Amino acid sequence: MIAFFSRWASLPAFYRRAGRWIPWLWAVAAGLLMAGTVGGLVLAPVDYQQGEAYRILFVHVPSAWMAMFVYMFMAGASASAFIWHVKLAEILARVSAPLGAAFTALALATGSLWGARMWNTWWVWDARLTSVLLLFFLYLGFMALQAAIEDRRRAARAGAVLALVGVVNIPIIHYSVEWWNTLHQGATVSKFDNPSMTWDMLWPLLTMALGFMVYFAAAVLVRARSEILERERHRRWVIDEVTR
């Protein structure tokens, strides 16, 4: 098992395997995102309460899901980097952080646009919004730490500790903010407790979510490949690979 895993995680093998997967992943992601966009923007019925503006949720909800998923992915990669010193895991944790930050920023931006139409304000200090904002800061802190430490191995170990501390703190932050909000400002305008949606709206949403996920996989592999090249640039196999 360990032998299998270490062979799988060896950087040259991973580099080549990822190179074969990437075109397929891009194709699948493009197909899913296209289907989801058409389904969400054209085919799905108009919401009787929110009108056409609700359609931004087909982008907003998947990016919010991804914002959380990527942090978990990063923490998982960090944990395996920290415990087993797997180089590949270090690389995956490092390259997924900017993507996670981008998803978080996208979730905040689209949520703000939606709020401008629905709540007539760009921002409320609602529990959910605030905890996503703090999640965004956690991503930025992780990236700042990675950028500040020149030695990649040391950066990876420091980043792993930070990601694990962060992952313990995320639920605490989430619930503390929820508490803060509910005690301080009573009922906030919240549309999240809508009854379950119709299938016409659900399938584009799920398609988009899946598309985001595959897009993330493709983007992570692309970034991991260039990170591998940069890290191993003095190795024989990289020189062979590039000059071939």
Next chain:
Amino acid sequence: MRTSLATAWWAVLRRDLLLSARRLGELGNPVVFFAAVVSLFPLALGADAGLLRSVGPGIVWVGALLACLLSLEGLFRADFEDGSLEQLLLSPHPASVLVSAKILAHWLVTGVPLLLITPLLGVLLNLPPLAQTVLFGGLLLGTPTLSLLGSVAVALTLGLPRGGLLISVLLLPLFAPVLVFGAGAVGSALLEMPVLPYFYMLGAELALAVTLVPLATAAALRASLGS
């Protein structure tokens, strides 16, 4: 003869306290900073007593948080520069336990002075006596958590140029829960609502931090020292 863990822990604590006692001048800095930050707010917000009373708890908490943040930078620096930090990690005792003594010493010399000046600041901000007591209690439970969480970030940024700003970026989101419960307790006291739940939450965070953070800090120190 091998020293026992308790002896080693006590020696680390005693050494750090002695070192701070020899540099009494530096002890005052966080307190002065804290008082100065808090007294800037009335200048910015206006001297209306009612307004100051309602935003006072938040001001004191943010001030304490910033003072704690700035004082953290020195937590491991001297030991890192003269190499005694490496000796600490090389000792046969678990580094996490020894590190906890250093964090405790740091809280005693920076957190406790902040606590002592809080009643005075409370008077300046027109807080009623009950709210002042709650503010004090909240800081008593909350500042050790800040010192603990801070030690991880300091350990991670050890020896980096411009580490101070980076520490703040890493820590501010992690400090949010303490701020929420600490300032929330005083707000609740001002409205004459129960404050104990807030104290329970602050206590729970402190308990969690005491148990987990020294492990993370020791791991972070190892990562930073490259061993």
